[in-house]
Amino acid sequence: xxxxxxxxxxxxxxxxxxxxxxxxxxxxxxxxxxxxxxxxxxxxxxxxxxxxxxxxxxxxxxxxxxxxxxxxxxxxxxxxxxxxxxxxxxxxxxxxxxxxxxxxxxxxxxxxxxxxxxxxxxxxxxxxxxxxxxxxxxxxxxxxxxxxxxxxxxxxxxxxxxxxxxxxxxxxxxxxxxxxxxxxxxxxxxxxxxxxxxxxxxxxxxxxxxxxxxxxxxxxxxxxxxxxxxxxxxxxxxxxxxxxxxxxxxxxxxxxxxxxxxxxxxxxxxxxxxxxxxxxxxxxxxxxxxxxxxxxxxxxxxxxxxxxxxxxxxxxxxxxxxxxxxxxxxxxxxxxxxxxxxxxxxxxxxxxxxxxxxxxxxxxxxxxxxxxxxxxxxxxxxxxxxxxxx
Amino acid sequence: xxxxxxxxxxxxxxxxxxxxxxxxxxxxxxxxxxxxxxxxxxxxxxxxxxxxxxxxxxxxxxxxxxxxxxxxxxxxxxxxxxxxxxxxxxxxxxxxxxxxxxxxxxxxxxxxxxxxxxxxxxxxxxxxxxxxxxxxxxxxxxxxxxxxxxxxxxxxxxxxxxxxxxxxxxxxxxxxxxxxxxxxxxxxxxxxxxxxxxxxxxxxxxxxxxxxxxxxxxxxxxxxxxxxxxxxxxxxxxxxxxxxxxxxxxxxxxxxxxxxxxxxxxxxxxxxxxxxxxxxxxxxxxxxxxxxxxxxxxxxxxxxxxxxxxxxxxxxxxxxxxxxxxxxxxxxxxxxxxxxxxxxxxxxxxxxxxxxxxxxxxxxxxxxxxxxxxxxxxxxxxxxxxxxxxxxxxxxxxx
Numbered sequence: 001x002x003x004x005x006x007x008x009x010x011x012x013x014x015x016x017x018x019x020x021x022x023x024x025x026x027x028x029x030x031x032x033x034x035x036x037x038x039x040x041x042x043x044x045x046x047x048x049x050x051x052x053x054x055x056x057x058x059x060x061x062x063x064x065x066x067x068x069x070x071x072x073x074x075x076x077x078x079x080x081x082x083x084x085x086x087x088x089x090x091x092x093x094x095x096x097x098x099x100x101x102x103x104x105x106x107x108x109x110x111x112x113x114x115x116x117x118x119x120x121x122x123x124x125x126x127x128x129x130x131x132x133x134x135x136x137x138x139x140x141x142x143x144x145x146x147x148x149x150x151x152x153x154x155x156x157x158x159x160x161x162x163x164x165x166x167x168x169x170x171x172x173x174x175x176x177x178x179x180x181x182x183x184x185x186x187x188x189x190x191x192x193x194x195x196x197x198x199x200x201x202x203x204x205x206x207x208x209x210x211x212x213x214x215x216x217x218x219x220x221x222x223x224x225x226x227x228x229x230x231x232x233x234x235x236x237x238x239x240x241x242x243x244x245x246x247x248x249x250x251x252x253x254x255x256x257x258x259x260x261x262x263x264x265x266x267x268x269x270x271x272x273x274x275x276x277x278x279x280x281x282x283x284x285x286x287x288x289x290x291x292x293x294x295x296x297x298x299x300x301x302x303x304x305x306x307x308x309x310x311x312x313x314x315x316x317x318x319x320x321x322x323x324x325x326x327x328x329x330x331x332x333x334x335x336x337x338x339x340x341x342x343x344x345x346x347x348x349x350x351x352x353x354x355x356x357x358x359x360x361x362x363x364x365x366x367x368x369x370x371x372x373x374x375x376x377x378x379x380x381x382x383x384x385x386x387x388x389x390x
Numbered sequence: 391x392x393x394x395x396x397x398x399x400x401x402x403x404x405x406x407x408x409x410x411x412x413x414x415x416x417x418x419x420x421x422x423x424x425x426x427x428x429x430x431x432x433x434x435x436x437x438x439x440x441x442x443x444x445x446x447x448x449x450x451x452x453x454x455x456x457x458x459x460x461x462x463x464x465x466x467x468x469x470x471x472x473x474x475x476x477x478x479x480x481x482x483x484x485x486x487x488x489x490x491x492x493x494x495x496x497x498x499x500x501x502x503x504x505x506x507x508x509x510x511x512x513x514x515x516x517x518x519x520x521x522x523x524x525x526x527x528x529x530x531x532x533x534x535x536x537x538x539x540x541x542x543x544x545x546x547x548x549x550x551x552x553x554x555x556x557x558x559x560x561x562x563x564x565x566x567x568x569x570x571x572x573x574x575x576x577x578x579x580x581x582x583x584x585x586x587x588x589x590x591x592x593x594x595x596x597x598x599x600x601x602x603x604x605x606x607x608x609x610x611x612x613x614x615x616x617x618x619x620x621x622x623x624x625x626x627x628x629x630x631x632x633x634x635x636x637x638x639x640x641x642x643x644x645x646x647x648x649x650x651x652x653x654x655x656x657x658x659x660x661x662x663x664x665x666x667x668x669x670x671x672x673x674x675x676x677x678x679x680x681x682x683x684x685x686x687x688x689x690x691x692x693x694x695x696x697x698x699x700x701x702x703x704x705x706x707x708x709x710x711x712x713x714x715x716x717x718x719x720x721x722x723x724x725x726x727x728x729x730x731x732x733x734x735x736x737x738x739x740x741x742x743x744x745x746x747x748x749x750x751x752x753x754x755x756x757x758x759x760x761x762x763x764x765x766x767x768x769x770x771x772x773x774x775x776x777x778x779x780x781x782x783x784x785x786x787x788x789x
Contacts, residue, residue: 021693029700036722040707043717091573092746094736115561117569124572125743127583129714131527138568142538145566149545152562162509169506169544170462171513172537174530176520184713187523192703203696296418299692303599303699304426310703311437317580318525321443326436340490347521350488 007224008235025204030247037192038259041185048076049129051098059107072136091123098122098133178347191315198281198335199306205285206302229377244278269345269352276362280334283369290373309335337361401621405631423600427643430592438581445473446525449483449495456503471532493525494518574744586742587711589647597640598681599698605685606694625773633678644670660745669737676730676762679769709735733757
């Protein structure tokens with residue numbers, strides 16, 4: 001049996017290295033695609049987004065605030081506007097991403113104890129720039145407001161410490177763990193890479209069995225396997241698993257260090273978790289390949305099944321915010337379980353035991369799909385033999 | 391002359407019919423072109439039908455257990471965004487975040503109320519799992535607002551104790567406040583932001599995967615000559631005759647998406663519908679020669695479909711929709727400029743989400759037209775080359 005499995009594994013490697021629909025997807029595409037993803041987010045954050053000032057105050061304070069806004073990472077003051085219409089038009093033309101309005105008499109009102117409201121406008125149809133501008137603008141303006149309150153209390157004869165305690169009675173200390181700077185490259189690229197890997201594995205393994213029937217090579221494979229569907233599936237699995245290890249080394253050993261995406265330690269844990277994903281995806285691919293004789297149909301099913309994995313997994317939009325039926329559908333893809341474990345092992349650096357439940361879920365995929373693949377392939381062999389005998 | 395025109399019309403009609411028959415016979419194309427666009431549009435759209443996330447779970451470690459800490463927690467409970475799962479000890483809160491049950495925890499220090507009342511600095515620690523951006527940034531924004539509000543309440547009480555009238559003390563509490571106006575997406579919702587772009591991407595990718603797969607199938611089965619012969623040997627007519635089928639089909643999908651899907655998902659087009667329709671048709675016209683060109687690079691329908699399947703995310707990510715164009719490295723900006731999606735998304739989002747007109751984004755219109763012309767020429771040139779190469783091969787085989 002071992003010799004049979006090893007022969008099939010070696011034969012499958014040769015197939016992978018010689019068939020364009022295998023080696024392009026599994027060998028050539030991964031480095032190209034993964035480098036492309038990493039380069040998109042090379043700047044890590046969005047800097048110097050165009051913002052205009054609508055200054056009706058024309059005071060020293062409004063100039064001071066404008067200067068402070070310009071010092072932030074995301075805001076770059078590109079000009080002045082004189083009204084709401086002009087502001088909106090510039091946004092519609094795509095010239096600006098945000099605006100800050102200093103109302104008339106702002107400085108005077110603050111000094112004469114009249115509350116002042118400073119509106120911040122963003123083009124929220126583009127979510128990333130909008131949120132960054134608001135975050136930086138509100139930090140500057142709240143800091144300025146705190147300064148105003150502080151001065152007032154100090155003028156009343158309060159010590160600086162006590163005045164500060166009144167300005168900020170409850171100080172919120174925030175610890176943003178695992179990605180404190182909200183670095184887009186560190187956040188998105190590992191997710192995009194892993195989702196592409198699951199897609200690659202499935203898109204090729206859906207061709208593993210049906211192409212053998214369609215191209216007339218199944219008889220040879222049948223002979224190599226001693227008539228055992230289990231040997232065929234096991235041999236091919238080892239070959240595909242081997243290729244996925246190469247891609248794992250490419251990602252974790254080369255790309256992550258090169259683009260500073262590596263996290264401390266936990267490579268072994270990540271490797272174990274990745275193997276569960278690989279096996280689950282290969283199992284799904286083999287199951288489709290056994291059930292769908294037509295290669296194009298199998299590829300279409302693979303495409304339809306894998307392409308929504310990223311959005312359903314909850315990577316960018318949390319699953320709890322989706323309707324209940326989409327939350328259930330998300331569980332029908334092994335990538336969802338992998339991602340939950342990946343967050344814990346890769347991003348959070350937790351021991352593998354935290355991902356135990358997710359590995360168990362992926363094991364269910366593995367058990368079910370491999371059973372179906374082996375069972376139906378063996379049934380087909382039996383039918384063929386019965387047909388040949390008759 | 392009249393005879394020529396009649397002949398011309400006949401070949402267009404013949405090409406349209408030929409394409410319809412080819413698609414009807416190929417179940418892969420049927421799936422990609424007739425079922426996938428509608429299924430994907432509803433399927434993907436449904437994910438974001440709630441538009442925004444709410445009730446992000448956190449735990450609270452309340453080491454103070456006083457009136458002030460209870461008020462603070464109650465204010466947090468009153469927000470839509472924060473879901474306080476439980477009041478738990480520190481270790482449990484940490485473990486719940488590790489397990490993914492919560493997205494963070496808030497640690498209220500012992501003696502908070504006492505310190506606040508005696509004007510000593512007091513702290514509340516917010517620990518967030520920032521590995522996921524959206525929940526952590528929404529939590530941070532909302533908890534910061536609540537903390538500032540509770541702080542203002544403390545100042546109000548202090549001012550009143552100092553003998554200020556309630557009117558004056560109210561004015562003194564927050565002399566400067568920030569009023570946030572997220573334009574064109576008032577709730578800053580993720581769904582409102584993403585769905586329009588997602589529908590455009592579904593329209594584009596199903597068209598490109600189907601059309602390029604179909605053209606690759608023509609090469610694979612040696613039907614390129616037959617295709618061009620149906621157009622009386624005119625490559626340009628061959629391209630646009632084939633493309634007419636896709637133009638009509640995806641024009642209908644475009645209309646359907648912008649009306650039915652938008653309505654189902656609770657969206658409305660803020661700009662002019664006719665301008666939007668014109669831009670969608672121009673976009674489809676640009677994608678047709680591009681799709682035919684891509685498909686004609688392959689000799690296998692399967693390989694073409696495989697490769698095109700991996701283009702979806704890269705194309706979406708470099709068009710400036712989710713990540714500002716100016717932040718891309720220069721070579722990727724060039725790639726982005728070569729994609730019709732980039733100027734189209736710019737025009738489309740301006741019309742759909744911002745109520746702008748084509749006039750406001752003329753450079754993008756020019757860009758899209760230039761890409762249409764470019765891909766048309768490239769496609770005609772490439773198909774002529776394939777035809778010539780094929781005829782040379784046949785001559786050589788014949789000799």
